[in-house]
Amino acid sequence: MTRQSISAARVKELExxxxxxxxxxxxxxxxxxxxxxxxxxxxxxSKYGYLNLSARPVSSKYTKELFEARRKIITESSLYPSLHEAIASAIKDHRGGSADSYTMADLGCGEGSHLHRIMEECGSPGITGIGLDLSKEGIIMAAKRYEDPIWIVGDLAKLPLADQSVNVVLNILSPSNYKEFKRISVQDGLVIKVVPRPGYLKELREALYDREENKRYRNDETAALFRQHFVLADVIHLSYIKELNQVELGNMVRMTPLAWSGNKARIEEYINRDSAEITVDLDILIGKNK
Ligand SMILES: [Zn+2]
Structure with a gap:
């Protein structure tokens, strides 16, 4: 069977x-x-099995190089395994005794590694994963690498998913469309959004920027907006420091839009160190759709 027909058979079960x-x-x-x-x-x-359901043609600044670097950081460095574990355990806690068979959609999934890792961590063979991103480059990479989820090029503002069709929505360090998230979520469905806290990647920001306002993230407005749409069941603060080696630092800079506007000489200096500590400082917002 080709990837095309395998995907078609899977989507047929989920029409x-x-x-x-x-x-x-x-x-x-x-x-x-x-x-x-x-x-x-x-x-x-497509021949890789993904579907392009975007209603409009898109050009993205997100290149293959960025997604390659992102995949390596997510799957090979020590930066994100704790995030994947925390999300998987939040899903288990907050879904309670519900059935093991459910649909989980990562909206703004990039090259798909977070979704893939979280599904592995959840460990239930009954999960149907759907990864959606507006970047075709990201979805091609996801589909080539991870056979299991259904991969879709699609628009957050116009999701090609039916009303009340998804049990768990994931939205990880990525823009949101709460109105659409709410529409596609089943009643009591989980919406899990990961947002940066002030210290997130602060060493990188401090190395690349002079201006104070660029050195810290703020997420209070995001959290307030989230609460307007969903009942906030929990907020998990995740804060830790990891050491990255030179190769990982290079990937870190390549995967982050932060660096696009940074000073080239300072970026060079940063990635030429043998290693550096980097802070992960995140909030995981666990919402329920009432
Ligand atoms: Zn139509």
Whole structure:
């Protein structure tokens, strides 16, 4: 079986989860190669198995190089395993005794490594993962590397997912569209958003910037907005310091949009160190859709 037909078979089992990004009508899988709505808008599965359900063409500054660096930091460095464990255990705690078979969508998934790792950490074979990002480059990389989740190029502002179709929404260090998150979530569904706290990557910010306002993240407005849409069931503060080696520091700089506007000489200086400590300082907001 080709990747195209494997994906088509998986999506066929989940047809009710999808809606047409152009006309919002229900969709079905046709001939093991396309997802078609009842008004005949047709989206073919790519050879890597992902679907492009974006309603508009997109150009992104996020390059293959950035996603490659991101994947290495997420899967090979010591920076994020604690985050994945904390999210998986929050899902177990807050879903309570619910069935083991559920749908988890990472919206703004980039190259998919967070979703892949969190699904591994959750350990339940009944989880259906859906990874969605507007960046085609990110989704191609995700689909090539991780066979299990369903990968979709799609728009956060116009999610190609049906009302009340998702049990767990993940949104990790990435922009949100709460109205859409709420629409696609089942009642009592979990919406888990990870936001930076003031110390997040502060050593990197301090090395690259002079201006005070660039050196610290603030997340109070994000948290307040989140609470307007969801019942806040818990906030997990995650704070720790890890040491990254030279290769990892290089990847760190390459994966972060922070560095795009930074001073080139200072970036060079930063990534030429043998190693450096870096702070992870995050809030995991656990919301319930009431
Ligand atoms: Zn349509």
């Amino acid at each position: 009710p989860v999808f809606k047409c990004p152009l006309c919002e009508s229900p969709m079905r899988v046709a001939e093991c190669k396309s997802l078609i709505c009842c008004r005949n808008h047709t989206f073919d599965f």
